[in-house]
Each structure stands twice: as structure tokens, then as C-alpha cells.
Amino acid sequence: MPTTAPEPGNPAEQVPARPFQVDLRGVVDLLSRHIYSSPQVFLRELLQNGRDAIEARRRLDPAAPEGRMRITPAAAGRPDFTFTDNGIGLTPAEATDLLATVGRSSKRDEVLNLRREDYLGQFGIGLLSCFMVSDHITVLSRSARGGRAIEWVGRAEGTFHIRELPEDQTDALPIGTTVRLTPRPDEAEMLSAARVRALAARFGQYLPHPVEVAAPDGTRDTLTRAPVFLDPHAHPEQVLELGTEIVGAKPLAAFPVEAPGTGTRGVAFVLPYAPPPGGNQANRVYLGRMLLSERVDDLLPDWGFFVRCVLDTTDLKPTASRESFVGGDDLEHTRTELGAQLRRWLLGTARTDPHLFGQVMGVHQQGMKALAVHDADLARILFSWLTVETSAGTMKVTDYAALTPRVRYTETVDEFRQIAAVIPADAPIVNAGYAFDADLLRQLVELTPGLALERVSVTAELDNLNPPPLADRESVVALEDRATAVLADSGAEAAVRMFAPVDLPALYVADPEVLRHIERSKATDVAPTLWAGLVSDADAFMAKHAAVRGADATARLCLNWSNPLVRQLADVRDEAVFSRSVQLVYLQAMLAGHRPLSARDRRLLTTTMTDLVHLSIGFESDLA
Numbered sequence: 149m150p151t152t153a154p155e156p157g158n159p160a161e162q163v164p165a166r167p168f169q170v171d172l173r174g175v176v177d178l179l180s181r182h183i184y185s186s187p188q189v190f191l192r193e194l195l196q197n198g199r200d201a202i203e204a205r206r207r208l209d210p211a212a213p214e215g216r217m218r219i220t221p222a223a224a225g226r227p228d229f230t231f232t233d234n235g236i237g238l239t240p241a242e243a244t245d246l247l248a249t250v251g252r253s254s255k256r257d258e259v260l261n262l263r264r265e266d267y268l269g270q271f272g273i274g275l276l277s278c279f280m281v282s283d284h285i286t287v288l289s290r291s292a293r294g295g296r297a298i299e300w301v302g303r304a305e306g307t308f309h310i311r312e313l314p315e316d317q318t319d320a321l322p323i324g325t326t327v328r329l330t331p332r333p334d335e336a337e338m339l340s341a342a343r344v345r346a347l348a349a350r351f352g353q354y355l356p357h358p359v360e361v362a363a364p365d366g367t368r369d370t371l372t373r374a375p376v377f378l379d380p381h382a383h384p385e386q387v388l389e390l391g392t393e394i395v396g397a398k399p400l401a402a403f404p405v406e407a408p409g410t411g412t413r414g415v416a417f418v419l420p421y422a423p424p425p426g427g428n429q430a431n432r433v434y435l436g437r438m439l440l441s442e443r444v445d446d447l448l449p450d451w452g453f454f455v456r457c458v459l460d461t462t463d464l465k466p467t468a469s470r471e472s473f474v475g476g477d478d479l480e481h482t483r484t485e486l487g488a489q490l491r492r493w494l495l496g497t498a499r500t501d502p503h504l505f506g507q508v509m510g511v512h513q514q515g516m517k518a519l520a521v522h523d524a525d526l527a528r529i530l531f532s533w534l535t536v537e538t539s540a541g542t543m544k545v546t547d548y549a550a551l552t553p554r555v556r557y558t559e560t561v562d563e564f565r566q567i568a569a570v571i572p573a574d575a576p577i578v579n580a581g582y583a584f585d586a587d588l589l590r591q592l593v594e595l596t597p598g599l600a601l602e603r604v605s606v607t608a609e610l611d612n613l614n615p616p617p618l619a620d621r622e623s624v625v626a627l628e629d630r631a632t633a634v635l636a637d638s639g640a641e642a643a644v645r646m647f648a649p650v651d652l653p654a655l656y657v658a659d660p661e662v663l664r665h666i667e668r669s670k671a672t673d674v675a676p677t678l679w680a681g682l683v684s685d686a687d688a689f690m691a692k693h694a695a696v697r698g699a700d701a702t703a704r705l706c707l708n709w710s711n712p713l714v715r716q717l718a719d720v721r722d723e724a725v726f727s728r729s730v731q732l733v734y735l736q737a738m739l740a741g742h743r744p745l746s747a748r749d750r751r752l753l754t755t756t757m758t759d760l761v762h763l764s765i766g767f768e769s770d771l772a
């Protein structure tokens with residue numbers, strides 16, 4: 149037994165060092181619950197060991213027969229599942245050493261002089277994953293290096309036995325390894341024919357050696373197929389067919405990508421639909437042609453959401469769960485390389501296939517905006533394809549820039565809706581309230597000499613509207629006062645201005661702080677007890693710290709003196725008719741500005757309409 153090196157003055161000097169004990173049950177629990185995402189990975193680990201064993205045999209003996217793996221699922225009358233490969237096999241010494249030591253792997257053993265990237269395994273825990281579906285693992289193996297065949301049986305409680313088979317039994321066994329599992333009742337389905345076929349195809353369909361599954365009638369099906377995504381000569385339609393399978397609809401395009409530095413290559417499929425906002429990327433990645441994951445989200449730059457890739461890599465390092473890659477320079481390098489190729493494809497397609505590029509831009513507007521924001525070169529191209537909402541309608545960014553030297557925008561959708569209707573068509577403003585639009589405009593101004601950026605404020609825009617002529621001053625002031633009195637309960641005051649278009653009777657406006665105050669007040673209508681305290685605290689805070697108008701905050705109903713209805717309103721003497729008409733104009737302006745109506749507003753709408761109908765048919769006795 150090894151002892152610690154004697155160190156003078158070390159009280160532990162003479163105490164022998166002891167190896168850690170491993171509680172196998174604890175390790176299996178750790179694997180199944182914390183490392184592997186599901187018991188189904190047992191099949192991946194077996195396929196991987198089979199593939200590695202075939203590679204090792206070929207290295208030992210280039211003339212070895214063609215490698216293959218055979219799976220016989222558990223079935224009625226045949227309770228065991230078996231997995232057989234014709235790989236290198238294990239000598240009795242190797243079996244004792246490798247299979248009995250958790251964390252021991254032949255595949256990273258320098259003494260064996262193996263090339264690391266030729267093998268998928270490295271952690272020395274994969275075989276233990278079989279304990280997730282079976283309480284016993286039996287390994288029968290005969291080594292290509294000669295010697296007796298072995299039978300090794302491991303039990304989930306943490307014991308094993310191993311025996312060398314007599315010569316006649318050794319001779320009867322082919323070179324290679326068979327792993328036999330007896331399904332645990334709770335995981336029996338996992339070893340059944342249907343499940344095994346599906347799992348073997350999912351994990352191993354592109355393995356370089358045939359994987360065969362025995363059908364219930366005794367015949368064998370080969371599940372492996374050629375990896376079209378790795379074949380530079382594959383027919384484009386065949387590649388698109390694979391894309392359709394992976395993406396769920398025919399991709400807009402497919403193009404090859406690679407990062408030779410890490411042996412990573414494959415195909416990028418351009419998604420025919422916009423991915424859900426905030427959704428993760430889901431690239432399918434194979435490691436040595438064995439499926440690693442269908443949802444790798446860190447192999448492309450953030451903006452690479454418009455494609456889904458199918459890739460194979462030889463050199464990226466998997467984590468122990470084998471479901472993602474270890475971060476670091478290699479991953480970073482691969483991400484940069486692949487990103488550069490997506491970018492190159494976009495630039496090339498813009499030049500050579502404007503129709504396809506238009507389709508891509510149509511589907512991925514939002515994402516392309518994100519891309520334009522941090523890539524100046526691409527932005528210059530994308531500007532003529534990206535659109536923004538303006539007060540003169542939706543238009544391409546370049547068309548907007550050609551209209552005006554001042555890029556004027558509102559920071560929120562709310563502000564835009566309040567004033568869009570009164571902005572002159574020859575100097576439109578942009579609604580930059582949607583994701584990336586404000587940043588996009590900043591990028592536009594930065595890259596376009598002579599353009600200036602100006603954030604529009606609702607109140608400033610209103611102040612710019614023309615006041616009515618002095619001659620009308622008396623009627624205007626009277627109209628403002630009377631309308632403000634009518635709107636007192638709605639938290640709005642009336643102001644009279646002149647603006648185009650003349651058929652727009654009024655605008656409902658409020659700066660964002662005021663709107664927030666009004667929204668909070670509406671909340672107290674709905675849930676007075678819970679919210680009232682919070683809202684008044686928030687208002688008090690705002691009033692104190694942000695110089696907001698606080699409790700007496702008012703939105704404005706801006707009446708259009710150019711509008712004939714508004715002018716007639718100034719002459720209405722009947723208070724009942726006047727108040728209902730003002731209320732209706734107010735509610736109509738709210739709706740036109742896309743403001744949500746509160747419960748109180750909705751009641752007001754109903755009573756106002758009813759009253760006006762009554763008034764128009766002369767039934768006004770009880771109206772004040």
C-alpha cells in the first residue's frame with residue numbers, strides 16, 4: 149500500500165495513504181439524476197464504446213474485418229438486451245483494470261499511444277450508465293490481442309466478478325464484445341424493440357460503421373445512413389430534404405459551413421419561419437458522427453438565429469454529460485469561424501440572389517436588425533432591406549433616410565401613437581419603440597454622413613402645433629375651459645391647436661410619465677385596497693425625485709381648431725349636448741391613440757352614446 153512521502157515535522161508521516169472508496173449506488177444516482185439527462189443515454193454510451201473498440205481494432209490490425217454493431221432488443225421469450233461489436237475486445241487484465249475502476253478509461257491512456265480524437269470516450273464512466281436501466285451488466289469479450297475470453301458481471305450494488313472462459317469457449321467466441329443487460333421492471337420499455345430502434349437511429353444513424361437491430365422476426369435492419377450534411381457532392385435536393393426533416397418545413401436555403409481548426413463542418417439551413425423571440429438556438433451536433441445534442445445553443449454567434457445547423461466535430465471537447473461542449477478557446481474559435489461564414493453567405497446572397505435575400509429578410513426582419521446594429525459592413529447592405537414604421541407608413545430604412553436629414557423618432561410605441569397622426573408627411577417620425585429600432589437608427593446616423601438623430605417628445609411636438617388665430621381667442625379660451633371642466637374626472641385637460649389633417653377632431657396626448665401616472669390611477673380603480681397604497685407611494689416618490697407632476701398630473705385632449713366639428717362645438721350652448729360631445733371626442737381620440745379604455749371609460753362610452761341618441765331624438769327630460 150502506498151504511503152505519503154515522509155516530511156519532517158508532518159504528524160501524518162507514518163500514516164499509509166488509502167485509496168478513496170466509491171459507493172457505486174451513489175455514482176449511478178449521480179449519473180442518472182445529475183450528469184445524464186435521461187436513462188436513454190445508456191444506448192449512446194454502448195454505441196460509443198462499440199465504435200471506439202472498432203477504431204482501436206483497426207489501428208491494431210488494418211486488415212481487420214469491417215466493423216459493425218448488432219443490437220438485439222429485449223422481447224417476449226428473450227428477456228435480455230444484447231449489444232455486440234466486433235471491435236478490439238478486452239484481455240482478462242484489461243477487463244479487470246478498466247471495467248472495475250470507475251473513472252478509468254483506456255482512451256486517454258498515453259501508454260497505449262492512442263490518438264485522443266479517434267475516440268469518443270474519455271471519462272471512464274459511460275458503461276455505468278447501463279445501471280440506469282439494468283441491475284446487472286454482463287460483458288463477454290475476446291481480445292484481438294489474443295488470450296482467453298472473459299466474462300465480467302457488474303452489479304448495481306457495487307460488486308463485480310470476472311472469470312476467464314476455458315479455451316474451447318474462447319475459441320467459440322468471435323473477437324469483440326457483447327454487453328448483456330436484463331431490464332429492470334421500471335425501465336423495461338427502454339430496452340424494448342421500438343424504443344431501442346428509435347434511440348439507436350437517433351444517436352447512431354451517421355456512425356461510420358453499420359449498426360444493425362434485430363427485428364422480432366429474426367431479420368436485421370441496418371439503421372446507419374450516409375451523412376449528406378458532410379458530403380460536399382450531395383445533391384442539393386437531398387440536403388434540403390434533410391433540412392426539412394430537421395427544421396420541420398422546407399428551409400429557404402442550405403449552405404455548407406466549417407471551422408477546420410476544430411474539425412467542425414456541416415450545413416446551415418436557413419429557417420423558413422422566424423424563431424420565437426428569446427428562444428434558444430437549437431443546432432444539431434454530432435461528435436465523431438455520434439449525436440451529441442439536438443439543442444446546442446452556443447456554437448453560433450447570438451445573431452445566428454436565422455439558421456439551424458447540422459454539424460459534426462472531431463475536436464471540440466464534450467462535457468461529461470456529453471450533451472454540450474466545454475467552453476474555452478476552441479469553442480470561441482468555432483463560433484467566430486461559423487459566424488464569419490453565415491455573414492459571408494448573407495453578403496454573397498445579397499449580391500448574387502436578391503430574390504432569395506429578400507425572402508430571408510422578409511422572414512427574419514427582427515433578427516437582421518439585431519445583426520445590423522453590431523455589424524457596420526452588413527448594416528450598409530441591410531438598410532435597404534430593413535423597414536421601420538413611420539408616421540407616413542412603413543418604409544425601408546434607406547428610403548426614410550433619403551426623405552430627411554433629420555432622423556426623428558419616438559422612443560416608445562405609446563408616444564408614436566399619440567402624435568403620429570399630426571406629423572407632416574414630408575418629415576415623418578419613426579416609431580422606434582420596437583426591439584432594436586432605436587439602435588438601428590443610431591447605427592444609420594453613424595454610418596450616413598449628413599444625417600442627424602433627434603428624439604421626439606410628445607409635449608414638445610404639441611408645443612410646435614400652431615395656436616388658433618388671435619381673432620378666435622375668446623371662443624378658443626371658452627372652449628378650453630368648458631371642455632376641461634367636462635373632462636375633470638378623466639384626468640385630462642383640453643387645449644385647442646390647429647393641425648393637419650383637418651378631419652382629425654382631437655388628439656389624446658400625455659408624456660410617458662403622465663401616462664404611467666394615469667395607468668397607476670386606473671389600477672387603483674380595479675384593486676383599490678391592494679394597489680392604492682403602492683401606487684400612492686410610487687407617485688409620491690416620483691413627484692419628489694423625478695419632478696413629475698404627481699397627483700395632479702393631466703393628459704391633454706388637444707382639440708383641432710381646423711376641424712369643423714370642433715368649431716361647431718364652441719358654439720354649442722346646450723350643456724348636455726356639449727358635455728356628451730366632448731366626452732365622445734375624448735373617447736374617440738383615446739381609441740385612435742390605441743389607449744386602453746378603463747372600466748370607467750367604457751361606462752362613459754356607453755352612457756354618452758345613449759345620451760346622444762336620446763338627445764338627437766328629443767328625449768332629454770332627465771339629462772343634466
Ligand SMILES: Nc1ncnc2c1ncn2[C@@H]1O[C@H](COP(=O)(O)OP(=O)(O)OP(=O)(O)O)[C@@H](O)[C@H]1O
Nearest residue numbers: 197201246253254255269270271272273274275325
Ligand atoms: N465494447 C468495448 N470493447 C472494448 N473495450 C471496452 C468496451 N466497452 C468498454 N470498454 C473499455 O472499458 C473502458 C471504460 O468504458 P466506459 O464506457 O465506462 O468509459 P469510456 O468509454 O472510456 O469513457 P466515457 O465515460 O467518456 O464513455 C473503456 O475505456 C474501454 O477501455
